[in-house]
Amino acid sequence: MSLLVVGSVAFDAVETPFGKVDRMLGGAATYFAVAASFFTHVNLVGIVGDDFTEKDASIFHGRRVDTLGLERAAGKTFFWAGRYNENMNERTTLATELNVFADFKPRLPEAYQSSGHIFLANIHPTLQSSVLHQVKRRPKIVALDTMNYWIERTPKELRETLRHTDILMINDAETRQLSSEHNLMRAARHIFKLGPKALVIKRGEYGAMLVHQNRAFSVPAFPLEEVHVPAFPLEEVHDPTGAGDTFAGGFMGYLASVRSKSDVELRRAMVYGSVMGSFTVEKFGLDRLRTLKRSEIHVRARHFAKMTQFSL
Amino acid sequence: MSLLVVGSVAFDAVETPFGKVDRMLGGAATYFAVAASFFTHVNLVGIVGDDFTEKDASIFHGRRVDTLGLERAAGKTFFWAGRYNENMNERTTLATELNVFADFKPRLPEAYQSSGHIFLANIHPTLQSSVLHQVKRRPKIVALDTMNYWIERTPKELRETLRHTDILMINDAETRQLSSEHNLMRAARHIFKLGPKALVIKRGEYGAMLVHQNRAFSVPAFPLEEVHVPAFPLEEVHDPTGAGDTFAGGFMGYLASVRSKSDVELRRAMVYGSVMGSFTVEKFGLDRLRTLKRSEIHVRARHFAKMTQFSL
Numbered sequence: 001m002s003l004l005v006v007g008s009v010a011f012d013a014v015e016t017p018f019g020k021v022d023r024m025l026g027g028a029a030t031y032f033a034v035a036a037s038f039f040t041h042v043n044l045v046g047i048v049g050d051d052f053t054e055k056d057a058s059i060f061h062g063r064r065v066d067t068l069g070l071e072r073a074a075g076k077t078f079f080w081a082g083r084y085n086e087n088m089n090e091r092t093t094l095a096t097e098l099n100v101f102a103d104f105k106p107r108l109p110e111a112y113q114s115s116g117h118i119f120l121a122n123i124h125p126t127l128q129s130s131v132l133h134q135v136k137r138r139p140k141i142v143a144l145d146t147m148n149y150w151i152e153r154t155p156k157e158l159r160e161t162l163r164h165t166d167i168l169m170i171n172d173a174e175t176r177q178l179s180s181e182h183n184l185m186r187a188a189r190h191i192f193k194l195g196p197k198a199l200v201i202k203r204g205e206y207g208a209m210l211v212h213q214n215r216a217f218s219v220p221a222f223p224l225e226e227v228h229v230p231a232f233p234l235e236e237v238h239d240p241t242g243a244g245d246t247f248a249g250g251f252m253g254y255l256a257s258v259r260s261k262s263d264v265e266l267r268r269a270m271v272y273g274s275v276m277g278s279f280t281v282e283k284f285g286l287d288r289l290r291t292l293k294r295s296e297i298h299v300r301a302r303h304f305a306k307m308t309q310f311s312l
Numbered sequence: 313m314s315l316l317v318v319g320s321v322a323f324d325a326v327e328t329p330f331g332k333v334d335r336m337l338g339g340a341a342t343y344f345a346v347a348a349s350f351f352t353h354v355n356l357v358g359i360v361g362d363d364f365t366e367k368d369a370s371i372f373h374g375r376r377v378d379t380l381g382l383e384r385a386a387g388k389t390f391f392w393a394g395r396y397n398e399n400m401n402e403r404t405t406l407a408t409e410l411n412v413f414a415d416f417k418p419r420l421p422e423a424y425q426s427s428g429h430i431f432l433a434n435i436h437p438t439l440q441s442s443v444l445h446q447v448k449r450r451p452k453i454v455a456l457d458t459m460n461y462w463i464e465r466t467p468k469e470l471r472e473t474l475r476h477t478d479i480l481m482i483n484d485a486e487t488r489q490l491s492s493e494h495n496l497m498r499a500a501r502h503i504f505k506l507g508p509k510a511l512v513i514k515r516g517e518y519g520a521m522l523v524h525q526n527r528a529f530s531v532p533a534f535p536l537e538e539v540h541v542p543a544f545p546l547e548e549v550h551d552p553t554g555a556g557d558t559f560a561g562g563f564m565g566y567l568a569s570v571r572s573k574s575d576v577e578l579r580r581a582m583v584y585g586s587v588m589g590s591f592t593v594e595k596f597g598l599d600r601l602r603t604l605k606r607s608e609i610h611v612r613a614r615h616f617a618k619m620t621q622f623s624l
Contacts, residue, residue, distance in 0.1 A: 086494075183549075203518075206518040209532070217619060217620070220519070220530030223496060264623070267622040271624070302624065306527070307528055309621065310617070311580075312580065312613055312614065312617055
C-alpha cells in the first residue's frame with residue numbers, strides 16, 4: 001500500500017563535534033521518504049528550487065520513491081543551518097531561509113489522491129489540512145508532526161488538523177506544550193480528546209514512547225556503540241539531524257507495509273522507527289541511509305529485541 | 313541468602329509540588345532495606361542518634377530486616393532537607409546535618425560477616441572498603457553506590473573500593489563524571505577496567521540501563537498514571553526521594569533471593585528494581601512501601617512486561 005509524505009526537501013548546513021558540512025541534502029520529507037522506502041512504496045510531495053540538481057534527486061533513484069509530486073519552482077531550495085552542542089542534545093539554529101518553500105501549496109497528483117497512509121511532516125497546519133482535502137477516500141492512517149511554532153502561533157488551525165489525525169508524532173516538549181500537562185500519560189489523554197487515537201513521543205537520546213488505548217509502550221534509544229563488533233571502528237552519534245523524521249519514516253513505512261494498526265503492529269512500528277533513526281545518526285545527513293541494506297535493518301531489529309526483552 | 317546493606321538512616325524534610333513534610337524517616341539504607349526485605353532477609357548496618365525512637369524503628373518490625381547492626385549514638389540522627397522543582401526532575405539541598413553520621417565507622421556483627429550479597433550505599437569510599445575487610449568470605453555480589461562528591465574528592469579511595477565491586481549503581485551524570493566519557497557504552501567500558509563487571513545507570517524519569525557482558529539492557533520508567541483503573545484517583549509522582557535506593561533494594565533483594573548473577577536474572581532484577589522504585593515515588597517518604605503487599609509487586613511487574621514487550 002502506498003504511503004504519501006508531504007513536507008520539506010531542503011539543503012542543510014550542520015556542525016557537530018564530529019565535523020561540519022556546509023551543504024547537504026536534507027528536509028523532513030527526504031529523510032522520511034528514504035527511510036520508509038525500505039518498507040513500502042512512497043509518494044513524495046514537496047517543493048525544490050532550481051538549485052536542486054539531478055545529482056540531488058539521485059537519492060530517490062533506485063528506491064520505491066515516486067517524485068512526481070516534487071514541484072520545481074524558480075528560486076532557491078529551503079535552506080537550514082544549525083550547530084549542535086558538545087553532547088548533541090541541544091542545537092542552535094543559525095539560519096532558516098524558506099526560499100521557494102515560503103509559497104509551498106501542496107498539490108497531490110491524481111495518483112496520490114487515494115493514498116491509504118499519509119504522513120504530514122512539520123508544516124503550517126492549514127497546508128496539512130489542505131492535503132487531507134485532496135484525498136478522495138478516508139485514509140487508513142493519517143500521522144502528523146508539528147512544532148512549538150505552530151502550537152503557539154496557529155493553535156486554532158492545528159486543532160482543526162488534529163481532528164483528522166490518527167497518530168500524532170511529536171517530542172516531549174511539544175507534548176507538554178500542546179496539552180499543558182507535564183505528566184505524559186495525562187498529556188496523552190488530553191491529546192486524544194483533540195482527535196488522535198495514538199501518540200508517539202520522540203525523546204531523542206531517551207528513546208520513544210507510544211500511548212495507545214490508554215497503555216504506554218516504551219522503546220529505549222539504541223546505544224550505538226554496542227552494535228559494532230570489536231574489529232570495526234567504534235560508531236556513535238555523529239549527526240542527529242533527521243533522526244526524528246527517519247523514525248517517522250520507519251514507523252509509517254512499516255505500518256503501511258503490514259496494512260494494520262493493531263497494538264502489536266504499532267509496537268513493531270516503534271521498533272523499526274527506532275532502528276531506522278539509529279542508522280541515520282551514525283553519519284552526517286543521509287549518508288548512512290544511502291548505503292543501508294535491508295538485511296542490516298533486520299539484524300539491528302533483532303539486536304534491539306535482545307536489548308529490551310526479559311522474562312518474569 | 314542474607315543481604316547486607318551499609319548506609320545512612322536519616323530524617324528528611326522534603327518539599328515537592330504535592331506537599332511538604334518537615335520530618336520523616338529516610339536514608340539510603342532505610343529505603344534499601346525495606347524494599348529488599350520483600351525479596352530476602354536483610355542485615356542493616358547504620359547509625360542513629362538518641363532522637364531515633366522505637367516508633368521510628370517500627371518500619372523494620374514485621375519485616376525480614378535485622379537491625380542488630382544499627383548503632384545508637386549520643387546526639388542527633390543524620391538530617392537532610394531538600395526541595396524539588398515543579399517537574400521534580402531537579403532538587404535543591406537546603407540542609408545536610410551529618411550529626412552522629414559524621415563519626416560513623418561501620419561495624420559488622422559476627423552474624424553479618426559471612427554475607428553473600430552486600431550493598432554499599434553512598435558513603436565515604438574508605439568506609440565502604442572497611443566493610444569489605446570485615447567480611448570473612450569473598451561475597452557473591454558486592455554492589456556499590458557513590459556520588460559526585462566522592463568522585464571529585466576521594467578518587468584514589470574510590471578506585472580502591474571499585475576494585476572489589478561487582479556492580480556499580482550510579483546515575484548518568486555520575487557515570488559520565490567517573491569515566492570522563494559522554495557516551496554511556498564507552499563510559500561502561502572505562503568503568504569495567506576499574507573493577508565492576510556490571511554497571512546499572514539510574515536515569516530517573518527515563519528509567520535505567522544495565523550494561524553487562526558488553527551488552528546494554530534498558531528499562532523505561534513506569535508511567536505511573538496508567539496503572540490505576542479509572543475508578544481510582546489518578547496517582548503520579550508525589551516525592552522522588554528514595555527512588556534510587558528503593559531501586560537498588562529491589563534489584564539486590566531479587567538477586568539475593570535467586571542466588572544467581574546470570575544475565576537473565578540481572579534483567580529481572582532491573583525490572584523488580586524499577587517496580588519497587590515506582591511504588592516509592594507515589595507517596596511521601598516510605599509511606600507507600602509501608603503498606604505495599606507482595607501481590608502488588610507481582611501485578612506491577614507483569615504490567616511492566618506488557619509495557620515493554622514486543623515480538624518481531
